Amino acid sequence: MPKLTSHPDEVKIISKRFGMGAANIDRYIELGGYEATRKCLAEGSEWIINEMKASGLRGRGGAGFPTGLKWSFVPKQSAKPKYVLVNGDESEPGTCKDHLIFLHDPHAIIEGTIIAGLAIGAKMGFIYLRGEYRYLIEIMEKAVADAYAKGFLGKNIFGTETEFQAVVQTGAGAYEVGEESALMESLEGKRGVPRIKPPFPAVVGLYGGPTVINNAETIASVPHIITMGGAAYAAVGSERNGGTRLFGISGHVERPGIYELPMGYNLKKMIYEVAGGVRGGRKLKAVVPGGSSTPVLLPEEIETLGMDFDQVGKAGSMLGSGGVVVIDDQTCIVEFALRTISFYQHESCGWCIPCREGTDWLKKSLTRFHAGFGTKKDIDNIQYLAENMMGRTFCPLGDAAAMPTLGFVKKFRKEFEDHLDGKPCPYAKHVEVALV
Amino acid sequence: MPDVTFTVDGKKLTAPAGTLLIEACRKAGIEIPAFCYYPGLSLQAACRMCVVRQEKVPKLQTACTTTVAEGQVFTTESPEITQARKATIELLLGNHPLDCPVCDAGGECELQDMTFRYGAGESLYTEAKNHREEQKWSPAVYFDRPRCILCYRCVRMCGEGMDVWALGIANRGSSAIIAPNGGDHLDCEQCGMCIDACPVGALTSDTYRYKTRPWEMNHVSTVCTHCGDGCKVTLGVRQVDDGAEIVRGDNRDKSGINGDFLCAKGRFGFDFVDSKDRLTKPLVRNAAGTLEPVTWEHAIRVVSNKLKEIRDSKTENGGGSSIGVIGSNTGTNEENYLLQKFARTVLGTNNIDHIRTTDYAAFVRAMAGHEHRAASLRDTETAKAILLIGGNPTEEHPLLAWNIRTNFRHNTARLYIATDSPIKLERQARQTLSLPVEGYESLTAFLSGDDSALGEIENAKTFREAVNAEESLLVIFGQEFRGAAIESLVKWGLAKENVKFAYLGDYANSRGAADMGLSPDLLPGYIPVTTPGAFAEEYPNLSTQPGMTAPEMLDAGCRGELAALYIVGSDPVTAYGTDPAALKRAFVVVQDIFLTGTAALADVVLPAASLYEKAGTVTNTFGDIQLVKKAADKAGVKPDFEILVRIAGGMGADVKKLVPFGRGSITVPAVTAPALSVDFVPTPRPIPSLRGIHGDLGQSRGAHSGEADRHAVWLAARGLELRLSPFDPLAALDEIERLVPSYKLDRLNLFAGNDVHSEPGFVPVASLTAPTAAELILPAHDGLFTSGVLGDHTKALVELNSYQESISQPVAEAAAD
Amino acid sequence: MSSAETMSIFSPALSARFDALVLKYPVKRSALIPMMLYAQDEVGYLSDAVIEEIAQRLDLTMLDVRNVASYYSMLRFKPVGKYNVQVCTNISCMLRGAYDIFEHLEEKLGIGHKGITADGVFSLEEVECIGVCCWAPAIQVNYDFHDDLTNDKVDEVIAAYRAKAGRADAKGESANA
Ligand SMILES: Cc1cc2nc3c(=O)[nH]c(=O)nc-3n(C[C@H](O)[C@H](O)[C@H](O)COP(=O)(O)O)c2cc1C
Ligand code: SF4
Ligand code: SF4
Ligand code: SF4
Numbered sequence A: 001m002p003k004l005t006s007h008p009d010e011v012k013i014i015s016k017r018f019g020m021g022a023a024n025i026d027r028y029i030e031l032g033g034y035e036a037t038r039k040c041l042a043e044g045s046e047w048i049i050n051e052m053k054a055s056g057l058r059g060r061g062g063a064g065f066p067t068g069l070k071w072s073f074v075p076k077q078s079a080k081p082k083y084v085l086v087n088g089d090e091s092e093p094g095t096c097k098d099h100l101i102f103l104h105d106p107h108a109i110i111e112g113t114i115i116a117g118l119a120i121g122a123k124m125g126f127i128y129l130r131g132e133y134r135y136l137i138e139i140m141e142k143a144v145a146d147a148y149a150k151g152f153l154g155k156n157i158f159g160t161e162t163e164f165q166a167v168v169q170t171g172a173g174a175y176e177v178g179e180e181s182a183l184m185e186s187l188e189g190k191r192g193v194p195r196i197k198p199p200f201p202a203v204v205g206l207y208g209g210p211t212v213i214n215n216a217e218t219i220a221s222v223p224h225i226i227t228m229g230g231a232a233y234a235a236v237g238s239e240r241n242g243g244t245r246l247f248g249i250s251g252h253v254e255r256p257g258i259y260e261l262p263m264g265y266n267l268k269k270m271i272y273e274v275a276g277g278v279r280g281g282r283k284l285k286a287v288v289p290g291g292s293s294t295p296v297l298l299p300e301e302i303e304t305l306g307m308d309f310d311q312v313g314k315a316g317s318m319l320g321s322g323g324v325v326v327i328d329d330q331t332c333i334v335e336f337a338l339r340t341i342s343f344y345q346h347e348s349c350g351w352c353i354p355c356r357e358g359t360d361w362l363k364k365s366l367t368r369f370h371a372g373f374g375t376k377k378d379i380d381n382i383q384y385l386a387e388n389m390m391g392r393t394f395c396p397l398g399d400a401a402a403m404p405t406l407g408f409v410k411k412f413r414k415e416f417e418d419h420l421d422g423k424p425c426p427y428a429k430h431v432e433v434a435l436v
Numbered sequence B: 001m002p003d004v005t006f007t008v009d010g011k012k013l014t015a016p017a018g019t020l021l022i023e024a025c026r027k028a029g030i031e032i033p034a035f036c037y038y039p040g041l042s043l044q045a046a047c048r049m050c051v052v053r054q055e056k057v058p059k060l061q062t063a064c065t066t067t068v069a070e071g072q073v074f075t076t077e078s079p080e081i082t083q084a085r086k087a088t089i090e091l092l093l094g095n096h097p098l099d100c101p102v103c104d105a106g107g108e109c110e111l112q113d114m115t116f117r118y119g120a121g122e123s124l125y126t127e128a129k130n131h132r133e134e135q136k137w138s139p140a141v142y143f144d145r146p147r148c149i150l151c152y153r154c155v156r157m158c159g160e161g162m163d164v165w166a167l168g169i170a171n172r173g174s175s176a177i178i179a180p181n182g183g184d185h186l187d188c189e190q191c192g193m194c195i196d197a198c199p200v201g202a203l204t205s206d207t208y209r210y211k212t213r214p215w216e217m218n219h220v221s222t223v224c225t226h227c228g229d230g231c232k233v234t235l236g237v238r239q240v241d242d243g244a245e246i247v248r249g250d251n252r253d254k255s256g257i258n259g260d261f262l263c264a265k266g267r268f269g270f271d272f273v274d275s276k277d278r279l280t281k282p283l284v285r286n287a288a289g290t291l292e293p294v295t296w297e298h299a300i301r302v303v304s305n306k307l308k309e310i311r312d313s314k315t316e317n318g319g320g321s322s323i324g325v326i327g328s329n330t331g332t333n334e335e336n337y338l339l340q341k342f343a344r345t346v347l348g349t350n351n352i353d354h355i356r357t358t359d360y361a362a363f364v365r366a367m368a369g370h371e372h373r374a375a376s377l378r379d380t381e382t383a384k385a386i387l388l389i390g391g392n393p394t395e396e397h398p399l400l401a402w403n404i405r406t407n408f409r410h411n412t413a414r415l416y417i418a419t420d421s422p423i424k425l426e427r428q429a430r431q432t433l434s435l436p437v438e439g440y441e442s443l444t445a446f447l448s449g450d451d452s453a454l455g456e457i458e459n460a461k462t463f464r465e466a467v468n469a470e471e472s473l474l475v476i477f478g479q480e481f482r483g484a485a486i487e488s489l490v491k492w493g494l495a496k497e498n499v500k501f502a503y504l505g506d507y508a509n510s511r512g513a514a515d516m517g518l519s520p521d522l523l524p525g526y527i528p529v530t531t532p533g534a535f536a537e538e539y540p541n542l543s544t545q546p547g548m549t550a551p552e553m554l555d556a557g558c559r560g561e562l563a564a565l566y567i568v569g570s571d572p573v574t575a576y577g578t579d580p581a582a583l584k585r586a587f588v589v590v591q592d593i594f595l596t597g598t599a600a601l602a603d604v605v606l607p608a609a610s611l612y613e614k615a616g617t618v619t620n621t622f623g624d625i626q627l628v629k630k631a632a633d634k635a636g637v638k639p640d641f642e643i644l645v646r647i648a649g650g651m652g653a654d655v656k657k658l659v660p661f662g663r664g665s666i667t668v669p670a671v672t673a674p675a676l677s678v679d680f681v682p683t684p685r686p687i688p689s690l691r692g693i694h695g696d697l698g699q700s701r702g703a704h705s706g707e708a709d710r711h712a713v714w715l716a717a718r719g720l721e722l723r724l725s726p727f728d729p730l731a732a733l734d735e736i737e738r739l740v741p742s743y744k745l746d747r748l749n750l751f752a753g754n755d756v757h758s759e760p761g762f763v764p765v766a767s768l769t770a771p772t773a774a775e776l777i778l779p780a781h782d783g784l785f786t787s788g789v790l791g792d793h794t795k796a797l798v799e800l801n802s803y804q805e806s807i808s809q810p811v812a813e814a815a816a817d
Numbered sequence C: 001m002s003s004a005e006t007m008s009i010f011s012p013a014l015s016a017r018f019d020a021l022v023l024k025y026p027v028k029r030s031a032l033i034p035m036m037l038y039a040q041d042e043v044g045y046l047s048d049a050v051i052e053e054i055a056q057r058l059d060l061t062m063l064d065v066r067n068v069a070s071y072y073s074m075l076r077f078k079p080v081g082k083y084n085v086q087v088c089t090n091i092s093c094m095l096r097g098a099y100d101i102f103e104h105l106e107e108k109l110g111i112g113h114k115g116i117t118a119d120g121v122f123s124l125e126e127v128e129c130i131g132v133c134c135w136a137p138a139i140q141v142n143y144d145f146h147d148d149l150t151n152d153k154v155d156e157v158i159a160a161y162r163a164k165a166g167r168a169d170a171k172g173e174s175a176n177a
């Protein structure tokens, strides 16, 4: 069972019921649960969307798209049924925040799903969890069954004329299925290959119907926003970045864990104060700020960096999934780059040439390189390859593989050069990655 | 969709809004490279080769998925775009085996072409390539994984195009691989469409693998010799010692009536040409009673003398009427025309027929006088609504089935099917009606409003309502219909507006055999022999007495009442189950490509050229006429056309009358309508000038030896036209056009390799004579891998047939999602 | 597919679960991935018989089922050990010693990546991030997480499973259930 951590700087909104037994529906109700849904049933769609817009909530799945705006894109009238889709595929290395929500506060997800449904006029929602989260799926399924039993889900929710059904779905091991259209394919029982866009999911999504897809944390934030009001929520965060988010700090820190901090919180402080600093008093070498796909930052780049979508973007990286991976000075960046690209090579769906072949060759080149058989030309080739993947692939996974690679090569070129000409890795000992 | 204007590479283009950029560009002559895009199949956006720059859009866009809208500005070639494409090719080549020198696709590989174009020749990567052995998936399909670039064309072709769904994608990432439905083998229709669609050499066919290189072949486009759909097929021909051998069949240029389609028979069914069973020497039965090889001269002499003797004999068992002639379902129109003319004017008999698999006479009779009511095969691809009654196109008319599926996919055509047992096309049907086996005739009555005609059948009324509510309808019906049943069905449809008809029959030129007058009672163009009109002048001594049907001839032969039987490309003894011994008394001549049951008992056997070894025209079951070109060459054989002319010559006939060849022999009629003494005058249509078509189709010379050219030089030097040979079928085509009302052909189109539709509406109403006896019709019902006698001698088809039988277990319904 | 119930290769409980599952979605094919995973949990892997029955239940071809199955890394076509030990070596775990854990397990179990112990009790697999990065290094044994590991803790975990396997053997019950 994952350990809960906390720090005084935390602002507990999403995590406020963590560790309080809220997976039990009665306990959840006791803690004020399902009031937000009742309120939304009374207020109606337009009001919900306005609150969401006012909250400044931006998608916690990675891209940071404003949630209220996304919901407003769904056409009012639709011949096909509309759907809400909760993305709990959480597979980006360095990311495990949704894990805690499913574990400690499953009903917040259900509430958020119902509210999203009310906002867009959907009668059905799917909550998709990665297959490895079997025990969380069981918790979610129990929560859904309890909500049905209480009449919070079903034909006439809360005794109204409104219908809302919810289904919990399991994945079966595929990072790419976290991509929204690939997720829809997977939910339709197919290979997780993304769809051509446009049309976008808001117009043609699951089963061809207009669909809103949101990250689990985004959805779990919804009832809190409704309860505290959009404006109040927005005030917690930084400019154009409303509220808090669950930052997951992992790697070489003293106190790794999930911390709920306001958007815009300084990264250096996050590492040194919230997470207790670099483990064993070592020196910080680099930070991956938002999951493995975000380009690495150097210590000097985080001094004043506020962790919100815009500021991290401006610093040349991305806030991504909020998974902060801290790397100390005794780590080999080439090995880190290799392990990162191995992941994308393993997870590429294979649909498009630049990503399928590009990740494969990057992995091969880096493997050889890290083993000490690289040449100077290889460094250029790795960069050339990554540059030629950027922006050319069918879905963002290609970018997700190329971006960090470019970051490593550009910012740590010397470290690559130190591996040249048969020299053993001067930094770490692991060479091969066996995964197939 | 309204037209929009947009800019590509500085040029202003116009196209309907929503057109794919790649298509709009192609039409404007701007080529955008593409691996995964395949016109007509679903979009993939997978290969990223078609990337272009769109103004104000941050990323490169794929032209294969971008739809055009007003005011857009695109760049399709720039250093940035070239670099993107080059990088993609470099990545592909990284894992590609680069075994181009031995690859079947070498020379016609899209990856090679692109590499050449974008100059990604040098390998950036030093890692070992992922190697895998080549796999045999079926006798037809081989897969060479390392060559596969995962464009998914094959998967879509098989699924969307063929509705077979036998190919899929297994694994993911760089392990992704095309997978066949049987795990390690294919259980499918073996059409080879996947092979054709493959842009590289990853899918190859057994018939062609490692045999030759594309540039060593001549590519001859002709017409498939198997079913009645008449696909255009491009035969790859290679020079060999005893002629020219066919090594490949495909339709890569997509130019014909069939677009990109070919079935297993058209694609793989050509090896009969080189079968060891081929007849290559004339045979004459010797005193000992065995067939003995002789020279052509000798054989022709024996036949001419004997036929002349019988014709001229005044005994009871002599004269022209004691000779019977049976023609072929796979010969050309010109040969069929010549055969009946030979019978009627040289032998002096109306005993002429062919094995009728379809009652075209009844169909055309019903259509006579009604123009624009006979559907072309092309209509099946565009008709908004189709009523299919009987037949099983998927098995028996693969191209028709393909067209209907395409029409359904692209235009959501509404298909109504009424059959006595389920057929695969029901997957595309809007409504189906299950008829009793004997219910076809009653269906017409039911459609016409007789509620009780069908008895109690589920959905019958809603089916009728839906069919009758259609504003236009294409009615396609099968061989279940004959004689009067056809007449009443056509009558029902003719009473409505916008109804067209098609009648499904077997074999490559069964329709042509009927059209060309291989009938005892009907002259070419279904003119009754009893009222021969213009033929009376054209055919000296033409008898107006109908002759015997084919079974009647055989019976008469067995009874000793027929002195001679002349059989061309047909095996009536086997078809009608005739006792070979009983035919002993008749002088039997057979022209064929194999020693058939009939040939085995013949007195003289003349080795004939197959359809792939000669020129002329054929007519498919829809009445679409197409040009047949000589592809292969077999030493020792002669086309039926030439054999007939030689025999006629041997009999002392005026060959120039039989075949009006040479300069000045054609009289272009002053009036456009044929001068027929009938009460129907066809719509006047200009007949294109018959002079000036200087086509030498390589009839009797090697098509690849350069000899044809030398011949032309020789002719030109003497101020002669090319068409000077009595063996030139085009000379007969001239006459056909002149005398057969329904064959008013647009020659330019025909010679350009296009299909030209005949018009049974031009057939004079006077030909409405008594219907043929229904029992004369013997449908062949050949399937995907059978094709009558030809099929039995085609190794590739025999093998596919037994392969599919050996693996066929009930396959779960495919998922058409 | 009513006949599937009577001829099912699955336990009555699973069969009943599948009957209900297909009704949950607007399109029954949506049940495919859960079905494959649950079937695998019961049978151990996706055998041809499993694939065939699932295909039948969902009106799919076996090709469809195989193609989808082979996309997902948790689905397999071969059996694994009773306890499938999955070691995350992805970045967060790697930084906190995942490769040491993996090597330790290799030595301890005497098998490598995708190996199965001779007694069939354990199999070992190096896997991608399993979503417990903040409690790294971590492994998953079948569906159970074990996080914040050291080699010593790994020994305890393995010992516990070995004991469980012994008990299950004695009782003849499936440890997977
Ligand atoms: C390769 C890839 C993997 C992704 N994985 C996830 C994921 O595991 N969870 C998630 O919420 N979003 C993931 N996303 C982002 C989703 O596509 C989508 O943007 C998100 O679910 C939208 O929700 P949000 O607006 O609430 O962030 C992924 C995107 C890509 C391209
Ligand atoms: S970039 Fe292409 S290959 Fe990579 S995951 Fe996306 S679609 Fe698949
Ligand atoms: S041969 Fe035809 S039916 Fe068979 S896999 Fe290829 S496309 Fe499909
Ligand atoms: S086999 Fe050919 S057609 Fe099929 S995916 Fe590979 S390259 Fe494309």
Ligand code: SF4
Residues within 6 Å of the ligand: B224, B225, B226, B227, B228, B229, B230, B231, B258, B261, B262, B263, B264, B265, B266, B267, B397, B398, B399, B400
């Ligand atoms: S047999 Fe018929 S469908 Fe097949 S290729 Fe020949 S003409 Fe076309």
Ligand code: FES
Residues within 6 Å of the ligand: B033, B034, B035, B036, B037, B044, B045, B046, B047, B048, B049, B050, B051, B062, B063, B064, B065
């Ligand atoms: S042709 Fe456009 S991506 Fe392949």
Ligand code: FES
Residues within 6 Å of the ligand: A093, A094, A095, C088, C089, C090, C091, C092, C093, C094, C128, C129, C130, C131, C132, C133, C134, C136, C138
């Ligand atoms: S990196 Fe190991 S669980 Fe995420």
